[in-house]
Amino acid sequence: MSLQFLITSLIVVIAPGAGVLITLATGLAHGRRASLVAALGCTLGILPHMLAAITGLAALLHASSIAFQTLRYVGAAYLLYMAWMALKDRGALNVQADAEPRSAWEIIRHAALVNAFNPKLSIFFLAFLPQFIGKTEVHPARLMLEQSAAFMAMTFGVFAVYGVCAATLRNRVLSRPAVLTWMRGGFAAVFLGLGLKLAIQR
Numbered sequence: 506m507s508l509q510f511l512i513t514s515l516i517v518v519i520a521p522g523a524g525v526l527i528t529l530a531t532g533l534a535h536g537r538r539a540s541l542v543a544a545l546g547c548t549l550g551i552l553p554h555m556l557a558a559i560t561g562l563a564a565l566l567h568a569s570s571i572a573f574q575t576l577r578y579v580g581a582a583y584l585l586y587m588a589w590m591a592l593k594d595r596g597a598l599n600v601q602a603d604a605e606p607r608s609a610w611e612i613i614r615h616a617a618l619v620n621a622f623n624p625k626l627s628i629f630f631l632a633f634l635p636q637f638i639g640k641t642e643v644h645p646a647r648l649m650l651e652q653s654a655a656f657m658a659m660t661f662g663v664f665a666v667y668g669v670c671a672a673t674l675r676n677r678v679l680s681r682p683a684v685l686t687w688m689r690g691g692f693a694a695v696f697l698g699l700g701l702k703l704a705i706q707r
Contacts, residue, residue: 507637509637510637510652510655511655511659513633514652514655514656514659515659515663517629517633518656518659518660518663518664519663523584523587523619523620523623523696524547524550524616524619524620524660524664525664525667526695526696527543527546527547527615527616527619528540528543528544528547528616528664528665528667528668528671529667529668529671530671531543531612531616531668531671532667532668532669532670532671532672532675533671533672533674533675533678535607535612536672536675537668537669537672537673539607539609539612539672540665540667540668540669540671540672541665541668541669542609542612542613542616543612543613543616543664543668544616544660544661544664544665544667544668545613545616545661546612546613546614546615546616546617547616547617547619547620547660547661547664548657548660548661548664549613549616549617550616550617550618550619550620550621550623551620551626551653551656551657551660552657553621554620554621554623554626554629554630555630555649555650555653555657557630558630558631558634558649558653559646559649559650559653577704578704579622580622580623581700581701581704582700583618583619583622583700584696584697584700585696585697585700585701587619587696587700588693588694588696588697588700589693630653634649634652634653637652
């Protein structure tokens with residue numbers, strides 16, 4: 506496993522996206538433990554893309570316009586739904602002091618869906634991982650599993666840091682209604698932007 510792969514993967518993971526926002530919102534609303542659960546859920550959401558890439562299903566999505574477009578629109582619709590829920594102060598993005606507690610299963614399921622419905626991850630695994638597998642590699646599938654495991658470990662570690670930092674600032678944020686209003690609007694705007702970008706991207 507090359508250093509170039511590890512550095513590039515870390516850059517991709519650190520870049521803020523839907524998973525980061527879910528982890529931040531969970532940490533702010535429900536505390537440190539819940540943020541770690543959200544980080545785990547986002548990490549588990551990578552599994553379908555990893556398995557698809559290794560088994561060749563991602564190549565089918567890449568070759569089939571209908572299959573890829575369907576997955577893309579489902580992902581975009583889910584992101585737009587999350588933007589609406591943020592504006593309505595409901596669901597996983599309900600960042601407020603009296604937010605209803607959520608079970609670990611609910612947090613994991615929601616966070617995993619965010620990444621499971623993200624077709625960009627399929628293309629990422631399809632186009633990115635093979636670049637670091639030599640033509641003479643004896644066990645390419647095993648190497649892809651190792652690389653995917655490293656990518657998932659980075660995802661959990663980085664997201665956990667994001668979530669713990671958010672949980673640390675929880676009391677300061679929740680005690681300021683104006684900040685809460687701004688954050689909810691910010692979350693909604695970002696998810697709206699991600700959803701629209703995914704919907705129109707070719």
